[in-house]
Amino acid sequence: MNIGLFTDTYFPQINGVATSVHTLAGALRARGHQVYIFTPKDPKTTEEQKDEYVIAMPSLPFMLLRNYRVGLIYSPIALNQISHLHLDIVHTQTEFPLGIFGKLLSSVKKIPMVHTYHTMYEDYVHYIANGYIVTPTMAKEFSKLFCNSATTVVAPTEKAKHFLEEYGVTKPIEVIPTGIDTALFAKKNFSEQDTIALKTSLGLEPDTPVILSLGRVAKEKSIDVILRALPTLFHKMPQARMVIVGDGPERENLEQLAKELDIAHKVLFIGAKPWSEIGKYYQIGTVFCSASVSETQGLTFAEAMAGGIPVIAKRDECIENIVDNNKTGLLFETEEDLTEKLYMLLSTPSLQKRLSDASLTKMELLSVEAFAQNMEQLYQKTISDYHTETTHEHFSKRPLSVGVKAVKNISKLPKKIVKKGLYLPLLHKNITARTAVNSENKAEETESNEIQHNTVEKQ
Numbered sequence: 001m002n003i004g005l006f007t008d009t010y011f012p013q014i015n016g017v018a019t020s021v022h023t024l025a026g027a028l029r030a031r032g033h034q035v036y037i038f039t040p041k042d043p044k045t046t047e048e049q050k051d052e053y054v055i056a057m058p059s060l061p062f063m064l065l066r067n068y069r070v071g072l073i074y075s076p077i078a079l080n081q082i083s084h085l086h087l088d089i090v091h092t093q094t095e096f097p098l099g100i101f102g103k104l105l106s107s108v109k110k111i112p113m114v115h116t117y118h119t120m121y122e123d124y125v126h127y128i129a130n131g132y133i134v135t136p137t138m139a140k141e142f143s144k145l146f147c148n149s150a151t152t153v154v155a156p157t158e159k160a161k162h163f164l165e166e167y168g169v170t171k172p173i174e175v176i177p178t179g180i181d182t183a184l185f186a187k188k189n190f191s192e193q194d195t196i197a198l199k200t201s202l203g204l205e206p207d208t209p210v211i212l213s214l215g216r217v218a219k220e221k222s223i224d225v226i227l228r229a230l231p232t233l234f235h236k237m238p239q240a241r242m243v244i245v246g247d248g249p250e251r252e253n254l255e256q257l258a259k260e261l262d263i264a265h266k267v268l269f270i271g272a273k274p275w276s277e278i279g280k281y282y283q284i285g286t287v288f289c290s291a292s293v294s295e296t297q298g299l300t301f302a303e304a305m306a307g308g309i310p311v312i313a314k315r316d317e318c319i320e321n322i323v324d325n326n327k328t329g330l331l332f333e334t335e336e337d338l339t340e341k342l343y344m345l346l347s348t349p350s351l352q353k354r355l356s357d358a359s360l361t362k363m364e365l366l367s368v369e370a371f372a373q374n375m376e377q378l379y380q381k382t383i384s385d386y387h388t389e390t391t392h393e394h395f396s397k398r399p400l401s402v403g404v405k406a407v408k409n410i411s412k413l414p415k416k417i418v419k420k421g422l423y424l425p426l427l428h429k430n431i432t433a434r435t436a437v438n439s440e441n442k443a444e445e446t447e448s449n450e451i452q453h454n455t456v457e458k459q
Helices: 016-030 074-083 097-109 136-147 156-166 192-201 223-236 250-262 275-283 299-306 335-346 347-365 370-388 400-412 413-418 425-440 444-457
Strands: 002-006 033-039 055-057 059-061 068-069 089-092 111-116 152-155 173-175 210-214 242-245 268-273 287-291 311-315 330-332
Touching: 002 016, 002 097, 016 033, 016 299, 016 370, 033 068, 033 097, 068 097, 068 156, 074 097, 089 097, 089 370, 097 111, 136 156, 152 156, 152 370, 156 173, 210 223, 210 275, 210 299, 223 242, 223 250, 223 335, 223 370, 250 268, 268 299, 275 299, 287 299, 299 311, 299 347, 311 335, 330 335, 335 347, 347 370
Parallel strands: 002 033, 002 089, 033 055, 089 111, 111 152, 152 173, 210 242, 210 287, 242 268, 287 311, 311 330
Antiparallel strands: 059 068
């Protein structure tokens, strides 16, 4: 098959979505498929990192998130430029510009579309004017509308599936966990000398107990919860240290919090690291700790476990399939509970080994091969159902008309949200202005007028 993956984030950015897309693409190629990744162009990408199968789209800096870029939504001309790829399936990994582009391509070229729901957006609305412009309810409505525009939806966990069903998603939802390439994190692939050398470069002793956090440093990751549990722990175990690998918009706030808690000298913020080096950074951890409950799967938990690093996590449905309390990891609920379990695990080597061994066994079930096979089967079923559906809409209009209709259907999302009683003056102003422009263009050809008229009536 010729497969197109559409994502607003990809390497060199380090996050769960980028990792999932990279893993899926590699595994599908290993099964003989042609896989193309469409993503915003990142000026940080080096010549060595460029890939002929990664199609970098023009992009602009994203004002709301530092170090992130946003792609542009393209015209039918751009769609025709990639028609020679003869894609059999469009697989969107985002609901934003590149996801909309994938939806547009799907509509114009009559290609079935699979969508993976990676992010619980209601936990991210604080990035837009602290949640005053876009509320959690709006985020839920947007997620529902986009998912219902796909042919099939993929949820990485049962938690994500349940949320989507509660939102009102009616399209088929398949639960397919992202696979883990355990070889990238396996302890046997990293020598003890190299691990000691890395710890030394960070100012740590070879036997320093290390609490590791790895991933994007953002508010929804709740790293502050861990920091607040550390003063009591450091009092009991003064030789312990916390190492935070990653970068993001919350870093400065967390550095300030560490100073206020008088633990700044024991908390190391070492920034983001290249994907190729992530495996060795897991190995410096005595324990991997996360308090995030905004994950749809929690790939960093799985990566740590694949590296044999014991995990302590905040109890949450999204990780129930991999972190089984006191079997493959430890779960906490309160700050005091976290402090106690960190101390217990850091001071008990036998417990570390038991959890580590169980984690390695568990990770064998999340193989990359199983991930690719499950997705391949879903693609085949989606393609078959799409082309044999008796109620399938047959497009009699020109591709340009279909493309315009698809864009207008996406653009009416804010108006639908407003109709739910969630009035936004700015969005309303934009919609009103767009309606006025449509009125001025009544002299255009009949087909274009019909599309505009139908769209306005639906709004």
